[in-house]
Amino acid sequence: MTPDPSFFTLHRDLPREGPGRPEDVHWALYAAAVPEEARIADLACGPGADTRTLAKARPGARIEAVDRVPHFVAEARAAVAPYGARVTVREGDMAEVTGPYDFIWCAGGIYFLGVTEGLLLWRKALAPGGRVAFSEPCLPPRASAAAHAFWAEEYPAITGIEGIRRRVAAAGCRVLGERMVLGAAFRDYYDPMARRIAALRPGADAALGGVLDAAETEIERWQAAPDDIAYALLVVAPE
Template sequence: MRLHRGTPRQGPGTAEDVRWALEALGVSGEARVLDAGAGSGADTETLAEALPKARIEAVDASPALVAEARARLARFGPRVTVREGDMARVEGPYDLIWCAGALYFLGVTEGLRAWRGALAPGGAVAFSEPVYLTDPPSEAARAFWAGYPAITDLSGLEVRVRAAGYAVEAVRHLGPEAWRGYMDALEGRIGELEASGARPDDPALAAAMAEARAEVAAWRAAPGDIGYALVLARPA
């Protein structure tokens, strides 16, 4: 958390990805929206701007990120709320559950099943998930995702969605443009901490910084081989 403190977002994505999902799903007006695993609130902010009449709830397990999100989203008043909690345990009903790069904590099939009862009739889930872009995957992609054995290609991801009782409505590839801002900010934060001399006084932070530095370097070596899929799905 100390490493990511102050970074604008904690994973790949852009505001345009959020707007694309809202348009594709037809979410508008007084919608009820959950941002699950909201982090510091980057996508919650876009949701609130794009849906000025909606009621939006953001939930995250990290107290530090919840505090950042509350400060970031205070300008929207009571229609946007942020709470600390377990994103697997939500009640709804929601017209949209948005989850950027966090569903893997629950498992795609398991998480979608857990959320089904929290969706309003006609409600949908929009989530982003790592995928291999080629079959077979490149060596660069295998190395980058070595710590995530559940990763598949897009067809394998769609199988997991259907296993949860959902139908895939649309998919958007999140390529280098969605990753660059995240990686640039993460690299900048590492530089700030190194310049401050923070690393030597905290072995855990030093390890996190080294891991993040390696992740950034691996992505920069092969940005075209590493991607997410943004999946729009509804209960079948």
């Protein structure tokens, strides 16, 4: 699947495609008690920043990363090349994985399926005792009215943490751990994108200009009120 060319002009070759840091991966591996020789999936892996962290953190694991965008698959393959044949990256649909996996990691991707829908699919791909960690946009308890209005338009399914817990329960899963992804994780995502926007702005056509404007608005909103938006990272298991 090839994304809209203007969107992709902005998004290709960035270090990552959503907020998150290596310590979030480490926390999830610990919270999910992922064994050393686990079978791990990184679904919607994007350019593979977290695939690399998983590979480093679990040197005995077999890791399969999946993304539907060929260019991201190529970027992720390059990122994990040093880890050899135990780490593979393939082009595919994360809705169709069969596993079995001991641990499914999905940073900033489950919203393409819906939290409940994604978990219902993925639980079938889990080995007995397997766990899923995913991150999902989340309105913090004290998010402003302006943040509610902005995100309701950008992502109508957005809720606070209670709403995410309800979507997890609707998939017959229980929450083993929760962590808010905030601050530096957003900076790591937005700073390279802001530099890319500045570089692309001169000479951008109308379509690209629209993509740059939308991304800039999102970044400016975060810079002005960084506590108005978070990603919730949850480790869950089938009941």
